[in-house]
Amino acid sequence: MSPRRSPLRVVIDASVVLAFYLPLEPLKVQALRVVRMAATGALTLCAPSLTRYELLNALSRAVRGLKKATAISMPEAGQILEAIALLQMEEHGIAGLERRILAITRDHRCTAYDASYLALAEHLNADFLTADQAFRRNLAHHFPRVRFLGEYRPHPG
Secondary structure, rough: OOOOOOEEEEEEEEHHHHHOOOOOOOOHHHHHHHHHHOOOOOEEEEEEEHHHHHHHHHHHHHOOOOOHHHHHOOHHHHHHHHHHHHOOOOEEOOOEEEEEHHHHHHHHHHOOOHHHHHHHHHHOOOOEEOHHHHHHHOOOOOOOOOOEHOOOOOOOO
């Protein structure tokens, strides 16, 4: 009997979660594949704890109708929050990563929020998965493990 492989860890950002739950998201099918892989134990989804704040902010914008394509009602937002709570996702604090996060923001002119995902992925030696293609394109040369959801194929360790 061969030893059981541990699941592949992947850091996901809020855009990946939202691609699955918000209406009219173009990467819904790809996000569903990732969520299914996590549900079967093939992937372990990881994220910095700030992800919940980013998800709440996006849902609040959707409830307020700030972007017509993603407008949702308050009951729909509640259902999405309930579904997200069931999503098996390891949440990680950023304690100990602050200096690296600051260096990434300085060197790559991104927000501390975005840098937190990158620093966590480095720390965990994991892929970082985003639905933001422009973000991935801007950082791919410096962070080869940044992956775009629309093209994602997991790579074992």
